């Protein structure tokens with residue numbers, strides 16, 4: 001199985017650790033991983049700001065970079081959702097469609113494609129899971145509190161395989177952290193308040209680490225934790241699943 | 245062109261392709277094992293009161309315990325209960341003459357277990373304002389006249405014509421001030437339903 | 443209320459100056475969302491009900507003109523006088539005309555978001571007509587000289603002490619009296635007088651049935667009925683999208699409406715108005731006001747399925763932390779943000795951006811409106827129509843160019859990590875906004891790309 005590793009731009013630039021952990025974890029599980037080095041960004045920041053018409057360049061680049069893989073895996077639910085829903089190319093419509101069907105977010109790739117049932121990881125800490133909205137409500141990585149449906153959590157089931165890890169309960173299981181792409185600066189007041197409230201829920205329940213399948217939300221919460229001088233850290237779920 | 249025709253033309257022009265109505269029959273099958281129990285639980289939870297009674301005399305006793313028709317105006321629209329009322333209902337008086345009614349006794353067609361409501365139409369009320377203007381409301385239904393859900397309620401109503409009808413579920417209420425629940429917003433401060441065994 | 447030309451972000455910033463109050467507002471609404479959850483989880487058929495309601499509404503939209511005609515004919519046969527208003531102005535004129543005809547200068551009105559949308563009260567005030575809102579929450583905001591901040595809970599933004607002050611000023615209650623029970627009792631007394639003396643009552647409409655010509659009004663307080671049954675003239679106003687085909691469909695909608703709104707199994711009163719009382723006039727005003735235009739917008743027509751339950755507001759993390767008034771439109775929150783641009787793109791260009799697109803709104807919506815997808819689509823439309831600020835346009839262009847070129851991207855990245863001037867989420871020249879309450883991530887010594895080149899060839 002040949003997997004193309006899709007590393008979102010801000011992960012590449014600010015959180016290489018998350019991408020390294022993703023790569024190592026996949027290799028550990030016997031997957032052949034290739035990182036196409038000319039990749040940049042999925043185009044979501046522009047599209048969510050109303051500039052989807054400017055994302056043609058990103059789309060073309062994405063198709064160039066990720067053609068010919070069995071799967072494309074990324075440690076970001078939000079970017080995966082964007083590709084799944086919006087990747088298109090008027091000149092290569094079939095190819096665009098094929099690629100958008102092959103893109104997987106890391107945790108669901110582990111649970112649904114690789115059908116991982118155990119992991120050699122150990123992480124002896126209290127961990128709070130942040131359900132990033134695009135991964136949860138968009139990609140259905142876990143059940144949603146609004147719906148009357150059986151409950152499940154793909155990230156949660158993976159974290160449960162990690163030795164000595166203690167998951168904490170939250171008061172609001174799946175409230176948005178307020179990052180929202182450009183929302184975080186355009187609507188600074190509400191965005192910051194949402195972030196503070198989300199972080200407070202984790203702190204109140206004794207989290208030592210906040211994790212999730214989307215680094216952007218974690219970056220937002222990290223920004224708040226650091227400003228507050230908190231010792232609590234954020235870690236991408238791949239880093240925990242890859243911890244020894 | 246009149247506004248009516250303009251609106252209809254614009255709607256006709258802009259409406260999407262025809263979509264069928266969904267199949268809703270399965271909802272009509274939903275029911276409770278203990279319909280009266282469910283009714284009682286729900287109505288109590290929303291601030292109403294339920295008395296299961298075996299005969300009219302039991303109702304009268306309960307009414308008399310709380311309301312002395314000599315002192316306050318008890319209005320009866322239930323012939324069987326006229327002797328606990330201040331006076332029998334006069335045919336269609338002006339609604340404003342009802343302003344001092346303390347307790348109104350009415351019959352309802354049936355109750356709905358899922359939400360604790362009763363269904364009434366104006367024929368049962370003399371005047372539409374009765375169940376709103378009174379300070380307290382009491383309705384009588386018979387135990388066989390309970391349906392499970394709103395789906396069944398509308399099956400029962402069918403296409404019967406009425407000038408005005410309503411589901412009434414509990415006392416009038418509001419939580420507009422800081423979400424604290426207050427019973428007796430504009431209408432009755434309490435609602436009692438007598439479920440008469442039949 | 444002076445909202446003036448401030449946009450949602452600015453108004454939200456003002457709202458957020460008082461953090462304690464934001465917490466209180468957020469928690470109150472979250473509590474209602476929790477009540478909703480508790481109630482809907484008692485119905486295993488909940489999702490099927492939503493699906494059915496959504497499909498009934500799709501059917502309505504696709505046959506709307508036929509249903510309107512069917513409804514009109516049936517209502518007329520019932521003795522109801524039917525009026526049609528193309529826009530807010532015509533709606534207001536029709537209502538005013540009826541008041542003049544009946545020679546009255548006072549009217550009692552129960553909750554109707556449509557009349558808020560049409561600014562009926564202001565219009566009538568300029569014509570010397572006094573309107574008293576009878577819903578307690580609406581009465582409170584009316585006394586405060588504000589519009590409702592929520593479609594179901596009009597004064598959810600007001601603390602009881604503030605309400606106590608208003609009542610002290612206008613209804614003569616003792617000062618510093620803020621007990622909800624006492625205040626409600628006072629309003630009850632004052633409004634009872636109003637109900638008994640008004641000749642004309644106006645109500646909204648929750649559902650109108652094409653098959654029977656009747657319409658249904660839902661309240662908890664009983665104020666719509668108190669008004670309508672005590673008045674000689676009942677005027678009911680509704681948007682044309684409120685129709686449903688058959689009476690039996692009420693079974694679905696009445697099960698969904700209040701469970702979604704507040705978690706109650708049904709409103710205290712669900713009144714079915716078929717015919718006028720003997721000697722009473724019953725008027726019904728059918729209002730378009732942009733609805734037929736929205737119907738023609740393929741991506742946005744589904745917003746017309748809305749039954750105004752307010753669930754999308756209660757669940758919205760942005761609404762809860764910015765308050766209804768920050769949306770500067772009659773219907774606030776997520777649904778308001780997809781309805782308002784239809785009426786005026788320029789004025790409401792900010793609203794579709796007042797969201798993180800988290801999608802919770804679409805999940806609670808009892809008629810399954812794809813609210814967050816429509817917010818996304820409105821953004822595209824608004825930008826294309828030229829309603830994006832110029833600074834943002836240039837920044838986005840730079841970003842698109844950079845991200846479309848691996849060379850530029852890698853150069854920008856290096857520079858970015860050194861100076862932290864570059865971040866995809868912070869490109870609209872308001873970079874400092876991030877810093878107000880948040881730190882930037884610490885720049886790593888190398889990007890993943892660089893690490894990969896070194897370690898994995």
Ligand code: SF4
Nearest residue numbers: 748749751752754807
């Ligand atoms: S959009 Fe849906 S959730 Fe929001 S008010 Fe309308 S019906 Fe309710």
